[in-house]
Amino acid sequence: GAVVSQHPSRVICKSGTSVKIECRSLDFQATTMFWYRQFPKKSLMLMATSNEGSKATYEQGVEKDKFLINHASLTLSTLTVTSAHPEDSSFYICSAWSGAGTFDEQFFGPGTRLTVL
Amino acid sequence: AQSVTQLDSQVPVFEEAPVELRCNYSSSVSVYLFWYVQYPNQGLQLLLKYLSGSTLVKGINGFEAEFNKSQTSFHLRKPSVHISDTAEYFCAVNSGGSNYKLTFGKGTLLTVNP
Numbered sequence: 001g002a003v004v005s006q007h008p009s010r011v012i013c014k015s016g017t018s019v020k021i022e023c024r025s026l027d028f029q030a031t032t033m034f035w036y037r038q039f040p041k042k043s044l045m046l047m048a049t050s051n052e053g054s055k056a057t058y059e060q061g062v063e064k065d066k067f068l069i070n071h072a073s074l075t076l077s078t079l080t081v082t083s084a085h086p087e088d089s090s091f092y093i094c095s096a097w098s099g100a101g102t103f104d105e106q107f108f109g110p111g112t113r114l115t116v117l
Numbered sequence: 118a119q120s121v122t123q124l125d126s127q128v129p130v131f132e133e134a135p136v137e138l139r140c141n142y143s144s145s146v147s148v149y150l151f152w153y154v155q156y157p158n159q160g161l162q163l164l165l166k167y168l169s170g171s172t173l174v175k176g177i178n179g180f181e182a183e184f185n186k187s188q189t190s191f192h193l194r195k196p197s198v199h200i201s202d203t204a205e206y207f208c209a210v211n212s213g214g215s216n217y218k219l220t221f222g223k224g225t226l227l228t229v230n231p
Contacts, residue, residue, distance in 0.1 A: 006160075032217065043207065043223045044161075093160050097217055106219060108153075110160040 002028045004096050006109035013084055014117055021079045021112045023094030029074035031099025034106060035067070038091040050077050051099075084116045119144040119210050123222035131230050132200055138193040138225045140182075140208030150191040151209040151219070152182055161207065167191065178202070203229045 003026040013019050023033055032051050036044040048064075050056040050071035058064045066088075068080040077096075081088050091113050095106035124139045142148060149168050153161040165176025172184040182193045191208060208222040 004160075034218075043221045046218060049218065091158075095161075095219075105151075105163065105166060106217075108161040111158070113158065 002026075002096070002098075002107040004030075004094065004107045004109040006092075006094055006112050008112060009110060010113045010115075012115045012117065015085050016083055019081045019084055019114060021081075021092055021094075021114075023077045023079070023096070023109055025075045025096045025107070028096075028098050028107075030077075030096035031074065032097045033071055033077040034095045034097075035069060035077075035079050036093045036095070038093060038111075040091075044093060047079075081114065084114070086116045089114055089116045119148070119212050119220045121208050121210050121220055121222035123206075123208055123225050125225050126223065127226045127228065129228045129230060130198055133197045135196050136194065136198050136202075136227065138206050138208075138227065140191045140193065140222060142189055142191065142208075142210045144210060144212050146212045149211040150182075150184060151211070152176065152180070152191070152193050153207045153209060154178075155205045155207065155224075157204075164193070164206075198227070198229045200229050200231060202227060 005024045007022045035047045038044050047062045048056045048058045050069045052071050052074050056069035071077040091111050093111045095108045097106050120143045122141045130136050151166045152164040155161050164180050165174045167174045167184045175181045180195050205224045205226050207224050209219045
């Protein structure tokens with residue numbers, strides 16, 4: 001199957017700082033990438049959908065100025081958590097879809113554990 | 118709108134016993150259905166998917182699921198589980214067409230005991 005990587009796998013930062021998380025599709029071109037947030041012992045919550053070269057579409061209740069998403073190339077999307085606070089601590093997972101043909105599967109990255117002190 | 122219900126939040130079983138993890142969905146259109154497994158501190162791995170065709174779908178690690186349209190269900194089964202199957206399992210639905218979003222259930226924690 002297709003491979004999606006995330007970097008870093010784990011990050012600890014101080015409150016008020018910004019953190020960037022990268023999501024890369026390693027062996028295919030991803031027209032569309034998705035960013036999810038997962039709270040402890042909870043399901044995945046879709047935060048936003050990003051299409052290469054255009055602005056991300058955010059789900060209701062997700063602050064777009066807080067969670068900046070950039071999808072500048074067909075293999076890279078970034079999520080920047082701006083002015084992070086302890087409540088932003090979570091597991092962030094990205095996924096990617098090639099966009100070719102009809103939708104059949106998203107390929108998931110391994111996730112990034114963010115801890116804000 | 119599409120939604121997924123996983124009725125069991127936790128399922129404890131003994132090693133080599135059979136297991137069924139239940140998933141029901143609601144959607145106003147035809148659906149694509151998925152089961153994912155998540156090990157601690159890892160991302161999601163696809164177990165199997167139903168897009169069309171045979172309603173019995175076989176996946177990796179000996180898992181299978183059956184799509185039942187009349188009961189709007191997609192239950193996951195394995196005839197004999199191993200300790201290594203201990204993980205969180207998520208059912209997800211996509212309504213196809215131009216909608217490529219996945220809606221996830223809340224997950225079922227499968228714990229296999231020796």
